[in-house]
Amino acid sequence: MTTARTLAVPAPAPDAAVKYFGAELGFEVDPDDLVRDLEAGRTDGYAVVETRAPEAFARARIPGAINLPYRDLTPESTAHLDKTLVYVCYCESTQCNAATKGALKLAELGFQVKRLSGGITAWIAAGYPTEGDKAPGIRCAC
Template sequence: MTNTLRFPPADPAAAAAFFAAELSFEADPDDVVRDLAAGETEGFRLVETRGAEAFARAHIPGAINLPHWEMDETTTADWDRGLVYVCYCESFECNAATKGAVALSRLGFRVKRLAGGLRAWEAAGYPVEGHGLHGIGCAC
């Protein structure tokens, strides 16, 4: 038996449920950039979850900045609870987006995480405001 099939695949219904659930937690940079380009931003807001200095150096156009360690009832008091907040940070190696998503969901917000973060966004050639990620670490 091959290594690939040593563990049999799930039945189609279980696989569909698993992968649909996975998509409910993450947004793909390609989907987000298509929405931004089409002006279809109703329903979601991008949230950069690293510190203000990192945000000033490089961020996705239109994103707001709220570091995950500052997320509480006061800092989010005027946020629209009808929106989905798409949290992002530097990359897969940084967990600030995950920490932000946890904090916001605990505050009662609906959230997703941007797959791959800002590094994946920039690698795909999508626009970044600031100087880009060169020389910037996770800053979370």
């Protein structure tokens, strides 16, 4: 009998799974949790950050998001930010890594960060509201 491909690498022990998945949830938030918080007005303690270029931010963004292009993140460009907040970074999709690059730069600058799973593409696919000129063609633009 051959082992199923799914089980070719054994699942971790429960304590290892708790550590791994607990850490993963510390690094990411999903669109459903974020939209529920935004709709309920629960925005204390975090800011939503679009890490792509300004033209992508102008096209479509999560309501209330601020634009901090990852390429422009420096001690000087972030001096006005509140270090007591958690910055939830997003970009185009899982095929774009601008959110990861932005979260990394912010963390290197001493900010607490999370990443939005799936980016603006997942947000829009779920039917959640956006702001912007809504020009066609959501793209990486980072």
